[in-house]
Amino acid sequence: MARCIHCKTNLSWFYIFKRLMIVKRLDMECSHCGQKLYFTSRSKKILMGMTVLIPVLFVLAFILDYMALFMVWVIGYLLVMPWFVTVTDNDEPLF
Ligand SMILES: [Zn+2]
Numbered sequence: 464m465a466r467c468i469h470c471k472t473n474l475s476w477f478y479i480f481k482r483l484m485i486v487k488r489l490d491m492e493c494s495h496c497g498q499k500l501y502f503t504s505r506s507k508k509i510l511m512g513m514t515v516l517i518p519v520l521f522v523l524a525f526i527l528d529y530m531a532l533f534m535v536w537v538i539g540y541l542l543v544m545p546w547f548v549t550v551t552d553n554d555e556p557l558f
Pocket residue numbers: 467468469470471472493494495496497498
């Protein structure tokens with residue numbers, strides 16, 4: 464789980480989820496101390512990879528008629544995503 468590098472507070476699952484799904488920005492403020500945090504380049508790669516994978520899997524699921532499996536996979540992905548991201552205090556380049 465991501466943890467603020469300034470005050471070492473664990474960022475809540477819901478907070479990260481909200482940032483990823485609703486705000487769609489790659490920076491955020493610590494909910495505890497208000498300092499700016501950025502997702503690490505590794506986290507960004509995971510996020511981008513998943514964003515690219517979802518449409519591909521959607522097409523595959525559509526062709527193979529596995530829509531239920533696709534839905535389960537997407538929901539599962541959305542639920543575990545906040546556990547995979549880590550944050551840093553400077554905006555790292557993606558590559
Ligand atoms: Zn903090």
